[in-house]
Amino acid sequence: MRLLFLAVLRPHTGNAVTAERVRDHLEAAGHICILKDAFDFESPSEIANLIAAENVEAALALHLYRGGRLLQGHGIPFGVIFGGTDLNEDVNQGEKNKVMGKVLEEARFAVAFTKSMEEMAQRQWELQQSRTPPLTGMPSFSAxxxxxxxxxxxxxxxxxxxxxxxxxxxxxxxxxxxxxxxxxxxxxxxxxxxxxxxxxxxxxxxxxxxxxxxxxxxxxxxxxxxxxxxxxxxxxxxxxxxxxxxxxxxxxxxxxxxxxxxxxxxxxxxxxxxxxxxxHHSWQAERDTYQRLVRMLEGSSGH
Incomplete structure (x- = not known):
């Protein structure tokens, strides 16, 4: 399956490292993962052109606001991964909070790095537990x-x-x-x-x-x-x-x-x-989880 993966790819950041690791997990399962910097796109119309040009069948976004909002309304199934900025900063801004809620309504799955992030998201948007499965395998940012x-x-x-x-x-x-x-x-x-x-x-x-x-x-x-x-x-x-x-x-x-x-x-x-x-942070568990979740998108896209 051809997947579009949107993430903020500023060099030498945790986001960039995480995105590369997730792409490796997906490509190991045989998918073609087209990784793009979300900051390179200003509107969903630009994403629509990319989807058509690359024959994209499904998508994934790291950060609901920065990346997920660009994936709405294109008719392809997508999943999202909560970033720290989503729940520590953007959730406190009314318009961004509303946008992220709309993204969650359309997303086929949402991934939280930790149990506490999952619970925070559930409180904000009253999500069902099955919508935000906790993902083990992400690197902890604690000391x-x-x-x-x-x-x-x-x-x-x-x-x-x-x-x-x-x-x-x-x-x-x-x-x-x-x-x-x-x-x-x-x-x-x-x-x-x-x-x-x-x-x-x-x-x-x-x-x-x-x-x-x-x-x-x-x-x-x-x-x-x-x-x-x-x-x-x-x-x-x-x-x-x-x-x-x-x-x-x-x-x-x-x-x-x-x-x-x-x-x-x-x-x-x-x-x-x-x-x-x-x-709690098994690399193999992380790989298995992402590959399983993307199979949900594969089924949704008719493959």
Missing amino acids: QVREINQSADNLHVFLLICGLRQVKDPLYVVDVFSEWHQEEPNVYLVIVGPEVDPVFTREVKAKVRRTAGVRLIGEMPQGDLHAVMKSCFVVVNSSVSEGMSAAILEEFVQLAKRLVRDPALEKEIVANGREYVRT
Whole structure:
């Protein structure tokens, strides 16, 4: 089956990586998956022309508003995948909320990354449970702890991976980490990511230059990034849209200090994290789920 897959494909982002992985799952099942950047299209009419030119039989969209709205009314079956922006930001804007509701009415299935996202969507649009099956296999964006071979200096590197843009707010944790570094010089915060917003990037660079214990590294190849993740002490996440507060930040620093001083806790968290990934984020389970869902579209398109 020839599938159109719309997603936001900004380089070096989670969206782009997820889209490539999903495409691989679908092509492994024998489908032809035409992956396009949703931001390249301004109206459904442009999508109609693409559908005709590529002889598309069904479609999939990552993000209901950014991609799903472009798939409405074309007469081909489609499914949608909730993105974080859908449920953390766009749902709070009246017109976008209404559009996403209409997309869900037409979509043959909707996928939620986690159970909490599924429940949030159900509350917003009163969906039946069968409409938004929870999908195991998506990468979690929560902080992840990795085992580390400590260097001679007993360094503890906290790694924050994000594009330099306001919504990720890498400066959120800079000051508290700098204070901690002055107390314990072996603790560092390293920020890694591409320069997405030029104006904000200048602000981040200026801040980091005058802040002790914080380093900024530009984007790097995926393989190198994975190696850095394996060698650091903790991977950290920050996001304005996920509603973090100063109270949460203070609690995080207290727990981070405890983690540095308690090797047994580190091992416990690592073991629990691995078990959680094995149970809830299985790559094979993700592949099986997407291939099963797309078979629903195949049946709907008459094949």
